[in-house]
Amino acid sequence: MSLLRNVGTIGGLTAVSRVFGFARDILLARVLGAGMAADAFQLAFTLPNTFRRLFAEGAFSVAFVPLYSRALHGRDGEPGSEEAAEKFADDVLSVFVWVLFAFSGICMVFMPAIVWALASEYGDVPGKFELSVFLSRVTFPYLFFISLVAMLSGLLNARSRFGPGAVAPVLLNIFLISGILLGDHWRGTSGDDVVVVQVLAAAVSLSGFAQLLYLAWETRRAGVKLKVQLPRVTPEVKRLGLLILPATFGAGIYQISQLVDTFFATSLPQGSLTLLKLADRLNQMPLGIVGIALGTAILPMLSRHIHTGDQAEAQRLQGNAFEIATLLTLPAAAALAVCAPAFCTAFFVGGKFTATDGALMAQIVVALVAGLPAYVIVKVLNPGFFAREDTRTPVWTALASLIFNVALNLYVVNRFGIVGLAAATAASASLNCVLLYIILHRRGWFHFTPKLISRVARQLLATGAMTGVLWYLVPLMAERYGASLIERVWSLGVLVAAGGAMFFAAAFVFGALDKDLLAQLRRRKPARTKADDKILEVE
Template sequence: MNLLKATGTIGGLTMVSRVLGFVRDMIAARLLGASHANDAFNLAFLLPNIFRRLFAEGAFSSGFVPLFSRRLTSGGTEEAERFSNEILAVFMPALLLVTILFVIFMPAVLLVVVPEYGNTPGKLELATQLSRWTFPYLLFISMAALLAGVLNSLTRFAVAAFVPALLNIALIVGLLAAPDDDLTVVRYMAWAVLIGGIFQFALSWFAVRRAGIRLHFGRPRMTPAVRELVLLILPAMLAAGVYQISQLFYAYFSARLGEGALTMLSYADRLNQLPLSIIGTALGVAILPSISQAIARDDEADASDVQARAFDLSMLLTLPATLALMVAAFPIIGALYRAGDYSVEAAQTTASILAILVTGLPAYVLVKVLTPAFYARKDVKTPVTIAMTVLALSIPANFLLIPRIGIYS
């Protein structure tokens, strides 16, 4: 595998999606500002994405790709296809059950996560309505993540990297089509999330069929392959779950900081996530199949070589990006969001948050680059231990720092 070419393909298409995401945020900022309605939508959008990362992308891919690659190497396309269908038959009903339960009990969930929303008339009700519309997105995007695992294992990176752009396209269309009223705008956005997820799943399904893998929805059975994957991803889900719990605390703390806090934090984090996705995630996705196949061949030298090249390339690209975002935080935020209902004060606060966030960017990129080596070797204990340690430190730190420095904590 040509590491630079694979990373360039994934990173370039991820860049397209991220640019569309900024266009989406620019329009939303101009229409909604740092308002209660925008906070409610950002919360509704956060919830399915938390569970998407828990059930699908991180934990699932870390287990699925090595097992799929091993079967592809040892038994060819037919064995890999059989494995995928067995996983699909169990994965979809489990996700459907989770989706139904959360849609039914959404008011209780939000009262636990953001109890302060109940203090603003109509805000909790709006967040509940939007969350019930956006949460089924979890089902479609998680299925798309499974299909992306198949495509990435076959080193067909382009479609899987482009799929996220469809969500941003749907949201942009929803924003442009919505009447100029805050409540109507966020409702259009919530429906656009669900529609975007359907398109993401449909394109991924078509691409997998074009790649020669025939998937179908069969009867769920706990086969040896399914048991092997479950045993492998449960610890990885624990590691991912630790991070997603921290995201719930992120929503909880931001709700205590007043109107617009969640929106400003979200906009700053989107810019912080840009190099993380284009560099860190792209490299992590690109190297996991290669390391997994090298381990399957018992070729540790090749696996180490892939890891070392990814490490060097990640820092070569990340350090300049970190410096640029830190130095030019306010001009960048101002150019992207400062217009319409998004005030100068909100832009200044968002820029300060961004400058603080990017100080940890090189470390987060390295996490993305180093973690695949553990998963390829079926070592999930180390990432879990690290994730739990970080969570144990971050939650008390927020409780201590928020009264002193507020949103910047």
């Protein structure tokens, strides 16, 4: 099956999920604003999601999928079978369920200590700490359900069924949107935000249960019947555990950095955590689709060239990926930065979300998107190490960036508040990107060629031309961004159309677009030659 088709499936469904998530955040902002209840919910939602990314979708998936695939399809001359794969999955599930149950239970018991460690300042606001603990306990069962979803999703991915795992997050956003609307209805004219977040917290856990039911049904449709039995630590399960440990350490650095940002945000004025999370959603829109797709697409191709000793092809492949990353992220970052006031006002301001909240959120967006190209380029540079079976170096560079982030936060947060925190996050991501490139260059694995430097320079010129147009247009329609729905849509449509037209026209004039390279993004079945085997498809 074509990797490009798989990435297209995942990316397309991820985009659908992002649209639903964006609608959820708009509703959340307007119904709750950036106050006590909103901050408490954001913390409660962050906790299970952090552990989910760390264990379930991070370390567990990385370790489980290859072992399950080996049991199913065989490897190195060893035959695979449905029976072996089913036995392995049953053994893992039987252990995994009880580990998750125990971990979730322990965390729920000690939730006051966990919340205090992350948000001790919440105790200064009457009722905020207690509400955060309650909501965190209500949302934490989501971790149990979604971790099992991650296992079933990995099982289906190993069978080339990528759709169900990508559809599942849509259910989360549908439940959360329903929870916001239902909570807003139930509170009536009282305006009590606590009622809304209580319903919303329950919707989080219910969404996890719904996703689990959906993935279990899809697993049955795939002909796989799993069963929970008495836990047994078989050699295969033990091997899985040994693989999870280093993967957890690697994934843990990024998740720890997210908790560090949460810790600093909770020490700032009320509403800071909510504004940071909402601003980061805008930043994550291009990152989640472009970065993950590129990183996923180039790794198998890069591995093949390296294993065959074709360093020239490996260099060209990674250069092409770098060029695509900058082509997509440089204009996206510039447009988000210039249009941040327009986007934040048009989409979020209304209801309990004030114009002041929107103005501060726009500043946070500007600070965050300064690191957007670096976030995506890291996804391009990391495969240069992974393809050579070097998983240590990216961990060390991420650790260095984390230490830098903490040190920078200690300096800027007290001086510049939440905007300084966002800028520190972008700066640490840029440092990670620079460190990865320096190491790749010194080892002779990847370097900037004159052609790549020229192409990126031309992209910068095109981005500059687009930025100039947007810089001129944004203030002209300032009054329309907060006006009627039609005026908001019309004004944003003008910005998007004018910015896009200017960028592509300037890119054409400056020669920023490599026609041969862009053709590879559209080609479904390229010829198997070095000249044509560019980037995004293997059979």
